[in-house]
Amino acid sequence: MDKLSSVDELLQKIELRPPDSNSWMVLVAMPDDIQSIIDELQDSIEIFSECETITISGESGARNLVKCIKDTSQEYFLLHQFESWDSNEWKIFDAFRTQLDKNTNGGLLVLSEESNRLMVSTAPHFVSFVSSRIYYLDKDADILTPEECEQRLSALQEWSGQTNEEIIALAENRQLPTDPEYGEWLILLDRGDLLERQK
Amino acid sequence: MKGKNSWEKFCKEIQERSLNQTLLEVESAEKFKKQILKCLNDASNERILSANLSKIHQLLKISNGKQGHYEILGGSKNFKRIQDIPHFKLHNGCWFDFTITIDETCKPAQVIGFDFEIRFPQKEGETKVPFLRIDLNLPDHNNDAKNIRFHLHPSNDDIMIHSPPMSPLEILHMFLYGINIPEKPRSS
Numbered sequence: 001m002d003k004l005s006s007v008d009e010l011l012q013k014i015e016l017r018p019p020d021s022n023s024w025m026v027l028v029a030m031p032d033d034i035q036s037i038i039d040e041l042q043d044s045i046e047i048f049s050e051c052e053t054i055t056i057s058g059e060s061g062a063r064n065l066v067k068c069i070k071d072t073s074q075e076y077f078l079l080h081q082f083e084s085w086d087s088n089e090w091k092i093f094d095a096f097r098t099q100l101d102k103n104t105n106g107g108l109l110v111l112s113e114e115s116n117r118l119m120v121s122t123a124p125h126f127v128s129f130v131s132s133r134i135y136y137l138d139k140d141a142d143i144l145t146p147e148e149c150e151q152r153l154s155a156l157q158e159w160s161g162q163t164n165e166e167i168i169a170l171a172e173n174r175q176l177p178t179d180p181e182y183g184e185w186l187i188l189l190d191r192g193d194l195l196e197r198q199k
Numbered sequence: 200m201k202g203k204n205s206w207e208k209f210c211k212e213i214q215e216r217s218l219n220q221t222l223l224e225v226e227s228a229e230k231f232k233k234q235i236l237k238c239l240n241d242a243s244n245e246r247i248l249s250a251n252l253s254k255i256h257q258l259l260k261i262s263n264g265k266q267g268h269y270e271i272l273g274g275s276k277n278f279k280r281i282q283d284i285p286h287f288k289l290h291n292g293c294w295f296d297f298t299i300t301i302d303e304t305c306k307p308a309q310v311i312g313f314d315f316e317i318r319f320p321q322k323e324g325e326t327k328v329p330f331l332r333i334d335l336n337l338p339d340h341n342n343d344a345k346n347i348r349f350h351l352h353p354s355n356d357d358i359m360i361h362s363p364p365m366s367p368l369e370i371l372h373m374f375l376y377g378i379n380i381p382e383k384p385r386s387s
Contacts, residue, residue, distance in 0.1 A: 155276035192268025
């Protein structure tokens with residue numbers, strides 16, 4: 001299973017899927033991260049799928065899920081909430097695999113590791129259909145690391161000849177210059193609140 | 200009103216026009232970052248940008264967003280314009296980085312500052328890297344001092360002039376698609 005370090009990497013893969021390929025993918029994530037991943041994807045997936053996208057929950061079972069896919073006019077599917085599915089539900093989903101051929105744009109399932117394990121062991125047709133496009137998400141690699149943050153702060157200090165403390169003092173006294181670098185500086189220090197004072 | 204006073208009045212008018220006509224509202228910092236990612240991906244696929252998707256992924260970052268303010272960061276800080284510091288490179292030899300500041304404490308969220316700098320290939324004998332930087336300064340309680348929040352630096356950090364009202368995505372597109380480097384310079 002390929003490891004991805006952020007939702008951005010997944011979106012790049014969605015964008016690069018061959019046209020009219022009905023390409024389906026599976027994203028495996030930690031259960032606690034799934035809701036925030038879905039929120040992030042709902043916000044941005046259409047930018048990359050380049051077609052109308054619908055989010056469908058698997059909570060009502062495999063038959064209902066497949067029916068929703070069949071009935072909707074949207075062209076790309078973001079599927080989630082598979083945690084209640086047992087092996088029987090996955091077998092039903094697998095039996096309906098060919099129903100997913102209705103569109104040409106494909107879709108994405110977001111699963112926990114446990115659900116992925118069940119899918120792999122009980123839905124062979126779907127797993128073969130998805131092929132190697134099962135990815136494991138190790139989240140938050142697109143967020144600036146403490147080391148990267150420190151490097152930027154050092155560059156800002158060298159550029160202006162001032163310390164972090166001096167910048168905070170200037171901002172507290174509403175004397176911060178308006179150059180965009182100073183906004184970045186405060187935010188890197190987790191003092192974005194001081195930007196309010198400059199207005 | 201004449202002379203310098205006229206110029207100051209013009210500056211105010213130019214600034215008002217710029218701020219009124221520029222799309223600085225965004226849905227959220229995270230979604231805006233995705234739009235930038237898409238733009239960079241497309242440029243990479245079109246072989247305009249030399250970075251591959253993995254490199255784009257390494258260069259495009261976002262801050263943690265504490266207190267509702269975010270930085271979207273494209274490339275590392277590079278005040279001295281050193282080629283070895285990570286940046287986006289174009290196939291035409293130009294290279295650039297950018298920083299965008301977003302305030303999500305207001306509704307809708309807004310871009311409140313940015314700096315985009317593109318550097319051009321050095322000609323023979325040129326000792327300094329030629330560049331163009333386009334900035335949006337932070338809003339200021341002092342009625343946006345100097346009335347020149349939108350400005351550009353034409354290859355000189357100490358000179359700033361009004362820039363056309365462009366949103367960050369428009370500037371990014373301009374860097375990617377709007378600057379032609381002629382093989383034979385006009386001045387030669």
